[in-house]
Amino acid sequence: MLKKALEIIGEYFLFLKKVFSKPAKWSEFFRKLIDEMNSMGVGSLLIVCIVAVCMGSVITTQTALQIESPWIPKWTLGFTVRTSVVMELCPTIITLLLVGNLGSRITSEIGSMRVTEQIDALEVMGINAASHLILPKIIAALITIPILIIIAIAFALFGGYITVIITHVSSPYEFYDGLTSFFRMYDIYYVLTKTTIFAFVLSTVSSFYGYRIEGGALELGKANVNGIVVSSFIILVLNLVITQVML
Amino acid sequence: MIEIKNVSKYFGERQVLKRINTQFEQGKVNLIIGRSGSGKTVMMKCLIGLLTPEEGEILYNDRNFNQFTAKEKQEIRTEMGMVFQGAALFDSMTIEENVMFPLTMLTNQSYDEKIERVNFCLQHVDLAGSNHLYPAELSGGMKKRAAIARAIACKPRYLFCDEPNSGLDPKTSLLIDELIIDITHEFDITTVVNTHDINSVITIGETISFIYQGNLEWRGNKDNVLTSDNEKLNDFIFAQPLTQRIREKMK
Numbered sequence: 363m364l365k366k367a368l369e370i371i372g373e374y375f376l377f378l379k380k381v382f383s384k385p386a387k388w389s390e391f392f393r394k395l396i397d398e399m400n401s402m403g404v405g406s407l408l409i410v411c412i413v414a415v416c417m418g419s420v421i422t423t424q425t426a427l428q429i430e431s432p433w434i435p436k437w438t439l440g441f442t443v444r445t446s447v448v449m450e451l452c453p454t455i456i457t458l459l460l461v462g463n464l465g466s467r468i469t470s471e472i473g474s475m476r477v478t479e480q481i482d483a484l485e486v487m488g489i490n491a492a493s494h495l496i497l498p499k500i501i502a503a504l505i506t507i508p509i510l511i512i513i514a515i516a517f518a519l520f521g522g523y524i525t526v527i528i529t530h531v532s533s534p535y536e537f538y539d540g541l542t543s544f545f546r547m548y549d550i551y552y553v554l555t556k557t558t559i560f561a562f563v564l565s566t567v568s569s570f571y572g573y574r575i576e577g578g579a580l581e582l583g584k585a586n587v588n589g590i591v592v593s594s595f596i597i598l599v600l601n602l603v604i605t606q607v608m609l
Numbered sequence: 610m611i612e613i614k615n616v617s618k619y620f621g622e623r624q625v626l627k628r629i630n631t632q633f634e635q636g637k638v639n640l641i642i643g644r645s646g647s648g649k650t651v652m653m654k655c656l657i658g659l660l661t662p663e664e665g666e667i668l669y670n671d672r673n674f675n676q677f678t679a680k681e682k683q684e685i686r687t688e689m690g691m692v693f694q695g696a697a698l699f700d701s702m703t704i705e706e707n708v709m710f711p712l713t714m715l716t717n718q719s720y721d722e723k724i725e726r727v728n729f730c731l732q733h734v735d736l737a738g739s740n741h742l743y744p745a746e747l748s749g750g751m752k753k754r755a756a757i758a759r760a761i762a763c764k765p766r767y768l769f770c771d772e773p774n775s776g777l778d779p780k781t782s783l784l785i786d787e788l789i790i791d792i793t794h795e796f797d798i799t800t801v802v803n804t805h806d807i808n809s810v811i812t813i814g815e816t817i818s819f820i821y822q823g824n825l826e827w828r829g830n831k832d833n834v835l836t837s838d839n840e841k842l843n844d845f846i847f848a849q850p851l852t853q854r855i856r857e858k859m860k
Contacts, residue, residue, distance in 0.1 A: 386714050386715075387713065387714055390713060390714065474700075478695055478697060478700075479693045479694070479695055479697040480697050480698075480699055480700075482659055482691075482693065482697065483691065483693060483697040483699075485658075485659060485686075486657050486658075486659070486686060486689055486691040486769075487686060487687070487689075487691075487710075487711050487714065487715065488682075488683040488684070488685075488686030488687045488689075488715065489714055489715075494714075
């Protein structure tokens with residue numbers, strides 16, 4: 363078991379070495395990068411916004427129910443919602459959502475290319491298939507996912523604000539006051555660092571599981587599941603580590 | 610010319626290729642024949658460098674492929690064209706983009722030069738006008754022909770075809786065979802074809818290497834394949850009722 367895990371880790375780093383090599387044609391690389399950014403960013407925007415609004419709304423309602431006390435300042439609701447959403451909920455929950463959405467798409471795409479010998483076709487042409495296919499995906503994920511998380515944060519806070527207006531659990535002015543209180547720029551650095559690392563894990567682990575498929579459709583399904591499970595596990599562990607280190 | 614000297618390939622304990630010696634000549638269609646699981650595809654994958662044999666040498670014009678540096682391997686691969694069993698066309702690209710892809714990646718030609726070459730290749734495989742179709746919109750035979758067009762786009766010196774007739778009707782198979790032999794003669798390339806199609810064997814087999822359980826059992830050509838006294842080869846060639854009847858008539 364341990365031996366197999368170590369073998370897979372070693373294989374993963376060899377795979378990364380192969381991926382991070384100079385593209386055969388820069389023009390083709392940038393064309394693929396734009397395509398990937400479009401499909402990852404625009405393709406995931408709607409679901410990310412919907413989940414973020416719902417999450418912001420729920421966390422506002424829940425927090426408001428927990429802090430109904432005259433001793434607690436009115437701005438606490440906005441402050442708590444902002445802190446939860448910015449620091450933990452959006453970076454982690456939205457990334458886990460993207461693991462299921464983008465990660466499985468990457469594994470399926472690369473895996474089906476492997477199964478149908480399209481990757482072999484690239485290798486026979488003298489093209490580094492790993493770099494040609496996967497490097498644009500990784501760079502696109504590193505650029506797109508942090509942007510998606512920032513957008514998700516904005517939508518989650520907006521969802522909270524709308525909930526306050528509709529349910530009257532607090533006054534909109536006090537909620538807004540809480541949202542803008544004690545703002546630290548460091549929190550944004552923290553979120554961006556975290557999401558960039560998560561994006562790297564999501565894109566590389568998903569691609570790795572797609573690239574190493576041997577066999578047919580059954581293996582493709584297994585690789586998809588493994589990619590999602592392993593990416594999610596690593597992201598949750600890294601979340602703990604990064605939180606301990608940076609805060 | 611490609612020469613194989615004492616090539617052995619193992620998967621774990623199992624030896625799939627057993628000290629194979631053969632050669633594939635320039636300007637000819639060289640067939641590798643044998644039953645499913647005999648080691649034909651493994652041999653072809655060793656030839657193109659997708660697998661590395663544990664023993665032996667693969668010589669491209671007297672230069673050992675397995676001793677090439679990564680850069681040299683990449684260079685010689687630009688001189689190879691490969692038609693995979695399932696065609697391996699890129700799903701997300703049109704036929705035109707598929708054929709243009711190696712030109713874009715491996716040459717510095719302008720768009721006009723590339724499109725001219727693409728149209729020439731598509732015309733050659735009788736797919737003129739199919740430029741904007743996607744692989745999913747093509748029949749099996751058209752996919753194979755598109756794969757041949759992509760394989761010859763960069764004017765390769767070596768063309769490899771892995772079971773180009775599998776899954777095709779006899780008439781389309783014949784068209785593919787004719788196309789392969791025409792291209793080989795016209796461009797004077799070294800063509801290696803993996804097949805177990807008997808029609809191909811007797812129509813285009815200018816040299817034939819028969820693999821049986823990982824051994825090179827027989828070497829010859831289409832003129833003597835039907836008259837050989839090698840039992841294993843005869844079992845393979847005359848396995849079908851139709852070929853058995855031909856054999857009886859020949860006797």
